[in-house]
Amino acid sequence: xxxxxxxxxxxxxxxxxxxxxxxxxxxxxxxxxxxxxxxxxxxxxxxxxxxxxxxxxxxxxxxxxxxxxxxxxxxxxxxxxxxxxxxxxxxxxxxxxxxxxxxxxxxxxxxxxx
Amino acid sequence: xxxxxxxxxxxxxxxxxxxxxxxxxxxxxxxxxxxxxxxxxxxxxxxxxxxxxxxxxxxxxxxxxxxxxxxxxxxxxxxxxxxxxxxxxxxxxxxxxxxxxxxxxxxxxxxxxxxxxxxx
Numbered sequence: 001x002x003x004x005x006x007x008x009x010x011x012x013x014x015x016x017x018x019x020x021x022x023x024x025x026x027x028x029x030x031x032x033x034x035x036x037x038x039x040x041x042x043x044x045x046x047x048x049x050x051x052x053x054x055x056x057x058x059x060x061x062x063x064x065x066x067x068x069x070x071x072x073x074x075x076x077x078x079x080x081x082x083x084x085x086x087x088x089x090x091x092x093x094x095x096x097x098x099x100x101x102x103x104x105x106x107x108x109x110x111x112x113x114x
Numbered sequence: 115x116x117x118x119x120x121x122x123x124x125x126x127x128x129x130x131x132x133x134x135x136x137x138x139x140x141x142x143x144x145x146x147x148x149x150x151x152x153x154x155x156x157x158x159x160x161x162x163x164x165x166x167x168x169x170x171x172x173x174x175x176x177x178x179x180x181x182x183x184x185x186x187x188x189x190x191x192x193x194x195x196x197x198x199x200x201x202x203x204x205x206x207x208x209x210x211x212x213x214x215x216x217x218x219x220x221x222x223x224x225x226x227x228x229x230x231x232x233x234x
Contacts, residue, residue, distance in 0.1 A: 033222075043159075043205065043224040056221060091159060102149070103222065105159035 002026070004106035006092050012112045018080040021109045024073055025094030033103060034067055034077050035091040043091075049075065082113045116140065118206050118225035125230050127196045134181070135191040135228045137206030147209040148189040149222065150180065154202040162204075165189055196232045203227045 005024040013019055025032050033048040047057040049069045057067070064083070069075040079086055089110050093103040119138045127133040139148065150162040165173045165180045173180040181190040193200055206225040 042226045045221055045223075048221070089157065093159070102161035102164060104161070105151075107156075107158050110157075 004092055004094050004104055006090075006106035006109050008109060009107060010110045010112075012114065013082055014114055015083055016081040017113075018078065019082045019086075019111060019113075021077040021079075021090050021092075021111070023075045023077070023092030023106060025075070025092070026104055027073070029094035029096050029104070030072065031095045031103075032069060032075050033091075033093040033095075034075070035093065035105075037089045037091060037108070038087075046077070079111075082111075084113045087111055087113050116225075117210075117223040118208055120206055120225035120228050122228045123226075125228055127193075127230065127232055129198060129232055129234050130195055132192060132194045133196055133230065135193070135204050135206075135230065137189045137191065137225060139187050139189060139206075139208050141187075141208065141210050143210045145211055148180070148182070149207040149209070150178070150189075150191045151205045151207060151224075152200075152202045153205065153227070154199075159205075163191070193230075198232050198234060201230060201232045203229050 004026055007022045011019060031050050034046040035043055036046055037043045044059055046059045047067045048055055052069045052072060065079055067077045089108045091108045092106045095103045117140050121136055125133060146167045148165045152160045152162050163173050163175045163178045163180050165182045172182050177194045179192045181192055205227045207222045209222055
């Protein structure tokens with residue numbers, strides 16, 4: 001089975017532009033997580049979904065960030081408008097029945113906002 | 115206070131030797147889970163090992179073992195017989211509270227990581 005799929009792998013955009021990151025979780029997994037990794041703050045959970053429903057979005061930095069999961073096989077993380085401080089690696093992860101033992105991470109999207 | 119503390123920013127080990135990566139945690143919840151992830155230079159996060167707070171024995175997975183000292187709130191990762199491919203960042207993480215099927219409690223808090231370099 002394919003792992004978690006993220007696209008794009010790299011994104012370079014200018015400040016003020018809208019950015020959409022995409023994630024396809026592992027088939028059969030019903031929990032999905034979005035993380036952000038920076039040198040300064042390490043790995044932070046932004047939001048997670050269980051059965052397509054957002055459970056905790058307390059990690060979303062501000063209103064410029066939004067996430068959706070319209071169905072069990074697809075999620076998006078949108079930043080509008082983007083700012084240079086949003087530059088980071090964004091990971092999507094999925095698990096079966098929410099955190100059992102492990103979360104399976106995607107390869108990440110490296111976002112650079114100039 | 116930090117939930118997860120990894121005090122070693124970097125570690126070096128000779129190939130074929132064992133190495134211990136430190137992790138201490140802070141929680142008042144009696145039920146929690148501890149995880150170790152590996153992040154090679156390619157960037158992906160790879161799950162290595164899990165220890166539940168009520169597990170009686172230390173977790174082991176191949177060359178990885180977790181030295182769980184509950185009273186000291188430490189969950190050190192031991193890698194035996196290091197290989198060059200073990201060179202990577204290693205993250206300790208914690209989930210507080212019991213896992214439940216309702217999915218309401220599974221936030222992972224990660225430490226800052228330890229960069230392990232295995233020398234030939």
